[in-house]
Amino acid sequence: MEKELAKKGIISEGVKEVAKRESLSPEEVAESVRKGEVIILKHKNKYLGIGKNLRTKINANIGTSPDVVDIELEIKKLKLIEKYGSDTVMDLSTGGNIDKIRKKIIEESDIPVGTVPIYQAAIETIEEKGGIVKMTPDKIFEVIEKHAKDGVSFMTLHCGVTLKTLERLRKNPRKAMVVSRGGAFLISWMVVNEKENPLYQYFDRLLEIAKKYDFAISLGDGMRPGGIVDATDNSQIEELLTLGELTEKAWDENVQVIIEGPGHLPINEVGPNVILEKKICKGAPFYVLGPIVTDIAPGYDHITSAIGGAIAGWYGADFLCYVTPSEHLSLPGCEEVVEGVIAARIAAHVADIGKGIKGSAEWDFEMDIARTERNWEKERELSIDPEKFDKLRKKFPTSEKDVCTMCGKYCAIKIVEKYLRTKIEH
């Protein structure tokens, strides 16, 4: 239990490893873990820190759907996600043998694995009993425990969708309603059964399981806006207030917490949303799902989300969930997964330059020099996607090897080097 050790003033193995990797002192990291501003995820004896003063991390989602069940494809995506540099992976499978797929992903993964157990609880209830309304609280907690036993490092749990949130939604209707799958499952159960969300009502039971198996809770945003039309509305803020209260309850039990956030936000509301989360949830790490800053670009949502992610990260968001070009259109394939990871990594890196994270701007400075020197080998080595670098460099071959075909013999850098530098040097 990282938080418990930090509270006792013990420098854990996890703290040491995170401190080393992030070029910080172990004491500094331990203090952030004690305060809840940093969480440390463990996966197969490796540790990953997420939170204040650390490099902005990214997550990539994979998993089957009811229509596309291909475990080999999901493992192929996992390997690409690792190759292209995602920090974590979430298995969001909703089709096929969910237990088998999750176990296989955990076994194959070198990075921490997250899940959303309510999917499995709801799907199995529908299959076994014919409707989600028959799902029992025991079923939900059994699935959570099963995921924990398998070695899941963090779980999205939509504890903040309460009867009060639904009342707020009724009084302030939305245009795009609810787009969170977990939120939708829970809301339909609550409305028909006229009962409180079991994840909220029995939060203590959830904390007991989290303590026993030592996983982090990612407090899900079931009420995240599904379009910028509903951004930062009453229901979203009502849920955030509840998540703030639950964060402190979890911390009292030494359970590590991250807070999930929107979703879809216009660019001018991205920063304020980060500020609100940090205030209301007392500095708990913020895990943003994008955010997507315009809704008119299906096929390009890796770009719309990278714009939102860069701004959110710069304002202090700690963890960016990737979005692929397939968002709102289909299950992503391998190509879209790679594009999503690269886009999210660019967003996180841009944020880190703004945050002043050690090594971030320096990476760019090295590239600037290599570019000025037209050192193509070095440029390739420093580029975030060397394969794309090669592909485009070779697209239109140049007769002059030290320039590119954009300007050819009129290469501005070369001209300046030849005339201006010589003049200055003389």
Ligand code: SF4
């Ligand atoms: S040819 Fe133009 S684009 Fe290419 S390296 Fe030179 S200045 Fe840059």
